Amino acid sequence: KQEVTQIPAALSVPEGENLVLNCSFTDSAIYNLQWFRQDPGKGLTSLLLIQSSQREQTSGRLNASLDKSSGRSTLYIAASQPGDSATYLCAVRTGANNLFFGTGTRLTVIP
Amino acid sequence: DAGITQSPRYKITETGRQVTLMCHQTWSHSYMFWYRQDLGHGLRLIYYSAAADITDKGEVPDGYVVSRSKTENFPLTLESATRSQTSVYFCASGGQGYTEAFFGQGTRLTVV
Numbered sequence: 152k153q154e155v156t157q158i159p160a161a162l163s164v165p166e167g168e169n170l171v172l173n174c175s176f177t178d179s180a181i182y183n184l185q186w187f188r189q190d191p192g193k194g195l196t197s198l199l200l201i202q203s204s205q206r207e208q209t210s211g212r213l214n215a216s217l218d219k220s221s222g223r224s225t226l227y228i229a230a231s232q233p234g235d236s237a238t239y240l241c242a243v244r245t246g247a248n249n250l251f252f253g254t255g256t257r258l259t260v261i262p
Numbered sequence: 263d264a265g266i267t268q269s270p271r272y273k274i275t276e277t278g279r280q281v282t283l284m285c286h287q288t289w290s291h292s293y294m295f296w297y298r299q300d301l302g303h304g305l306r307l308i309y310y311s312a313a314a315d316i317t318d319k320g321e322v323p324d325g326y327v328v329s330r331s332k333t334e335n336f337p338l339t340l341e342s343a344t345r346s347q348t349s350v351y352f353c354a355s356g357g358q359g360y361t362e363a364f365f366g367q368g369t370r371l372t373v374v
Contacts, residue, residue, distance in 0.1 A: 155304075185362065185363060187365070192370075193367060193368070194352060194365045194366055194367040194368050195352065195354075195365040196365075197362055197363070197364060197365075200361075200362045240304075240305075242305075242363075244363075248293070248295075248307075248310045248312065248318065248320075249295075249307050249310065249320065249321075250295075250305075250307075250354075250363055252304045252305040252306075253304060254302070254303075254304040255304070
């Protein structure tokens with residue numbers, strides 16, 4: 152069974168700092184990987200989708216990379232802002248029917 | 263409004279009662295999913311549907327029933343609620359192929 156791990160579980164950084172969130176998965180036979188953001192008491196907002204054939208995707212201050220062979224993805228956030236404070240989840244798709252989720256990294260950006 | 267909506271947002275029910283959580287999407291996505299989110303377990307798939315009238319079990323289906331008579335709706339029913347089903351439930355949808363998944367705002371269910 153696919154297992155997805157996110158380290159660290161929590162991270163606090165001062166405003167303006169660049170940061171990296173990590174995601175690792177045990178089975179490299181994935182179709183894509185998706186990064187989500189979840190605010191307290193809210194749903195999941197899709198941030199970036201990387202197909203298995205891609206190495207990275209960018210959206211604004213966010214850049215996600217994928218190394219399928221080593222089972223790793225990183226989410227890079229540039230010039231962090233207090234509004235970036237949230238829990239970030241990565242999920243890998245192993246088939247049309249399922250996403251396997253990590254337990255998330257809770258990010259706090261301190262003003 | 264376009265998107266995926268869940269109702270109710272909050273629900274308190276008693277042990278043994280039947281409760282139905284609703285999910286509606288306006289994109290005509292083929293795939294729809296129900297997940298539950300619990301501390302320490304992350305999100306786990308309960309049921310999914312590949313199209314109207316096609317449903318299948320996920321990782322944690324026991325105690326739940328789903329139906330999908332229309333493409334846009336995917337209700338989740340707890341036949342006889344138990345305290346272990348206290349959780350936050352998320353509905354999601356996605357198009358054909360391995361496309362992006364979109365999630366609703368969630369339903370916080372408490373079984374007392």
